[in-house]
Amino acid sequence: MALIDNAVYVQGFRTADPADLAETYRVMRGRGGMAWIGLYRPTDEEVRSIAEEFSLHPLAVEDALKGHQRAKLERYGETLVVVLRPAQYVDDAERVDFGELHVFIGRDFVVTIRHAESPDLAGVRRRLEASPELLAMGPEAVLYAILDEVVDQYGPVVAGLENDIDEIEDQLFDGTETVSRRIYELAREVIGFQRATQPLIGMLEGLLRGSEKYEVDDELQRYLRDVLDHALRIADRTGVFRSVLENALTVEATLVAQRQNDEMRRMTELNLAQNEEVKKISSWAAILFAPTLVSGIYGMNFARMPELGWSAGYPLSLALMVAVCAVLWGVFRRKRWL
Structure with missing residues (x-):
């Protein structure tokens, strides 16, 4: 089922649970509330229905249908479109799995389209519903909560990558034959993670710059600045990870060359001894x-x-x-x- 959760909110309180999109549009207009529509891998028909109702830009709709988009923030008239790349770290495989989330924000609606299991937007919705005063700030509050959830999920990824890098540093001087491959594969995961997280900084800074123009609540601006601080710390640590892995590759190449030289020297000495005999x-x-x-x-x-x-x-x-x-x-x- 593509329609995961669908509700209409008035003054921060959930007032209706429409059975379908048509009822959502009707109730939202009748009560003057905010619609929050959560979709998971929707059909083209569902997305085009939402696009027609909320006058979404065709390019943004096409991106949402096709998927595989980079993290970005774009504004089409009064509609804000945010693409996020949530991430989860698979420790056994030492791999970062990336999701994709499209968020459409208007004056009286929020539409989320997920192409993967993460992030847990049900948890985001529950937390916001438990804070009606925050939810009453409108769609921007929902966007803040989603951004906060995505950035919070980056924390375990950073911890997993850091742990693996520590293990690699221990293996560098042990002569482990597979350490070069492990460094390369982990560096690839770090680069992918950096591509997902780095755009968040510009996105959040852009939201804060436009907060006065679009009359974003002062308290909500403080929340957004807190998310920006977390994003900056994650970006800094990810940059350090990349530098450490690049240095590790250099050290490993040096150690491999040294081991090869030692082996060649040993073989030369052995050949000389054999020649003497x-x-x-x-x-x-x-x-x-x-x-x-x-x-x-x-x-x-x-x-x-x-x-x-x-x-x-x-x-x-x-x-x-x-x-x-x-x-x-x-x-x-x-x-x-x-």
Whole structure:
């Protein structure tokens, strides 16, 4: 059901609960009260009915039907159109879920069109109905209460992001392999949150600048300034989050490069050690190869071989083998292979 709540208020008190939009228009005109119509993902027909009754601008109606709008405040004649991006933090997924709320404010009506579950406008309505003196200030009081609710819901989001950033700072020097991805994904959520919250400052400042022209109650102006203060604090903290994450990415890149350099240095040292071992093995293999070659030749048992009949041939061959080994050992020693 698109029509979530629908009421007519007179002097801050709920005086009627019309069953449909047509009855709402009739009762509102008959009693001279304020209509507050709450819609959730309405049909085109419902939105166009409201647009025709309250003379809403076609561009604002088109935005409300299509959705996916940025946070903004626009005025079309006597109608104020506000688009808000409420947010909720999903801790398990470390993700910020954004909703979309269109608010149409006129002299005697408030129309809210939600494209997501949040914010809880039923709670906003209950709080205002419990304060008739505030609700009697008119549609601007409803807008204030909605803005206050949206900004209040940003508080848990800020706390969730801050907690995750603290965890990332702890993981930076632990060598966690997935920390780079986590930093990047969290930075993306912070940027999205910043895009939703930053326009609120200009919107609230614009409302306060026009408060005298549109005869906004002084008390209500103080309430709006309080919401502005909260929005400024949230924007400041979000800006700090973004800076911290950018610095964390830089630190992580530096640490990764350092770890890669350390690994390359370790591999180089290992290769050098292996090369030294190969040199030693090759040197001893060459030294042992010389006597093996000589003894192998004389071990072939041919009848005609040099010095077979010479009595000094055997010791001479041994001396030759020792001499060749000594020369090779000296050469390799000089080259620092041994």
